[in-house]
Each structure stands twice: as structure tokens, then as C-alpha cells.
Amino acid sequence: MWHELNGAEKVLKGGKRARYEPKMNNVNATLDGLKAAVNLPASEENAMPGWFGEGRPEGDLRELVVCKNGVLHIPTRKLIDHTPRFLVP
Numbered sequence: 001m002w003h004e005l006n007g008a009e010k011v012l013k014g015g016k017r018a019r020y021e022p023k024m025n026n027v028n029a030t031l032d033g034l035k036a037a038v039n040l041p042a043s044e045e046n047a048m049p050g051w052f053g054e055g056r057p058e059g060d061l062r063e064l065v066v067c068k069n070g071v072l073h074i075p076t077r078k079l080i081d082h083t084p085r086f087l088v089p
Contacts, residue, residue: 053085064080
């Protein structure tokens with residue numbers, strides 16, 4: 001986040017632009033805002049590990065192992081592509 005804010009610009013009076021020089025409290029406030037925007041309500045549906053969104057595969061999550069090259073389903077030895085829909089802590 002620091003890198004992103006450090007590369008930003010701010011608009012001054014008269015429309016001039018200047019490099020934004022973030023301070024630690026700016027970075028922390030931005031991170032807090034992002035956390036609040038993506039926070040999901042606690043529910044069985046949003047429990048982790050778990051699938052997020054529509055079309056969740058059925059089955060026991062304990063049969064899945066997250067690997068560097070995908071998610072391995074142990075009983076079938078099938079490697080599932082990584083997806084942002086599968087959340088693990």
C-alpha cells in the first residue's frame with residue numbers, strides 16, 4: 001500500500017499536480033478503509049476455508065490441500081486450478 005500511495009499524485013489549487021507524500025497514518029487509514037469495504041458478515045456461508053460465490057463444489061473441505069500449483073482433491077487426485085473463490089486462512 002505504501003508503494004501505491006507513494007506513486008500517487010495530489011491535485012493542488014489551480015489544478016496543478018504534485019507528488020503525494022504519504023505518512024504512516026495515511027497508509028493505515030487507507031488499509032482500514034479497504035478492510036471495511038471487503039469485510040464479509042460472519043456466517044456459515046462465509047466460513048473459512050470455504051468457497052465464495054455461486055456454484056460451490058460439494059464435498060468435504062478436509063479432502064482439499066492447497067499446493068503451489070493448484071488445489072489437490074485427495075480422493076480423486078485431481079488438481080483444481082487456483083481461484084479467488086476458494087478462501088483459506
